[in-house]
Amino acid sequence: GQNIDQPTEMTATEGAIVQINCTYQTSGFNGLFWYQQHAGEAPTFLSYNVLDGLEEKGRFSSFLSRSKGYSYLLLKELQMKDSASYLCAAMDSNYQLIWGAGTKLIIKP
Amino acid sequence: GAVVSQHPSWVICKSGTSVKIECRSLDFQATTMFWYRQFPKQSLMLMATSNEGSKATYEQGVEKDKFLINHASLTLSTLTVTSAHPEDSSFYICSAKLAGDTGELFFGEGSRLTVL
Numbered sequence: 001g002q003n004i005d006q007p008t009e010m011t012a013t014e015g016a017i018v019q020i021n022c023t024y025q026t027s028g029f030n031g032l033f034w035y036q037q038h039a040g041e042a043p044t045f046l047s048y049n050v051l052d053g054l055e056e057k058g059r060f061s062s063f064l065s066r067s068k069g070y071s072y073l074l075l076k077e078l079q080m081k082d083s084a085s086y087l088c089a090a091m092d093s094n095y096q097l098i099w100g101a102g103t104k105l106i107i108k109p
Numbered sequence: 110g111a112v113v114s115q116h117p118s119w120v121i122c123k124s125g126t127s128v129k130i131e132c133r134s135l136d137f138q139a140t141t142m143f144w145y146r147q148f149p150k151q152s153l154m155l156m157a158t159s160n161e162g163s164k165a166t167y168e169q170g171v172e173k174d175k176f177l178i179n180h181a182s183l184t185l186s187t188l189t190v191t192s193a194h195p196e197d198s199s200f201y202i203c204s205a206k207l208a209g210d211t212g213e214l215f216f217g218e219g220s221r222l223t224v225l
Contacts, residue, residue, distance in 0.1 A: 033213070040200075042115075043202075045215075058212060060168070084152055087153070096155075099152050102152050
C-alpha cells in the first residue's frame with residue numbers, strides 16, 4: 001500500500017534549526033511536496049523535489065533521496081511564526097498526492 | 110502565483126439542510142480541482158477529484174450522493190453537502206492544479222462547516 005510517515009509533533013527553540021523527516025512508499029513516484037499549514041487555514045506550498053539532493057529556498061530547505069524513500073524539510077533561524085503543521089505529500093504514478101498526517105511544530109522562545 | 114478563491118469561509122447550518130461551497134480559480138484555468146476534508150488535528154483527506162465537463166471521481170468511502178460535485182467550467186467547481194448532519198462538520202478545502210505543471214496545487218482558503 002501507499003504510506004507516508006512523519007513525526008506527529010516536534011518542539012524547537014526560536015532561532016534554532018529543526019529538521020522534519022518524511023518517509024514514503026508509493027506506487028511510482030512523481031515528486032515530493034512540503035506544505036505549511038497554520039491552524040484553521042489552508043496549506044501553502046513550500047517546496048517540490050523530484051530529483052535527489054537539497055533544494056534551498058531562503059530559510060527553508062528540502063532534501064530528497066529517492067532510493068531511500070526519504071525526504072526532510074530543514075528550517076533555519078526559526079521564528080515564532082513558523083509554528084504550524086508541516087505536511088509531506090508524495091505524488092504517485094497516477095499523479096495523485098498521498099498526504100502524510102502532518103508534523104505539528106511548536107516554537108518556544 | 111495562481112489564486113484560488115473559496116466561498117463561503119464559514120457556514121453554520123441546521124441539520125438536514127444542504128450547503129454549497131464554491132471554488133474558483135481566479136487567474137488561470139483549472140481542468141482539475143480537488144476537494145479535501147480535514148477534521149481537527151488530522152491531515153487532509155482527499156474526497157474527490159473534479160474534472161471539468163465530466164463526473165467527479167470519488168475516493169473510497171465518500172458518498173457521492175451526499176457530496177455533490179459539479180465542475181461546469183474551467184474556473185469553477187462546487188461542492189454541495191446534501192442533508193448535512195453534525196458529523197459533516199469539518200474544514201473543507203479545494204485545490205486546483207495548473208495544467209502541465211509539476212503538480213503544484215493552489216489551495217482555496219477553506220470553508221469551515223458547522224452543522225447544528
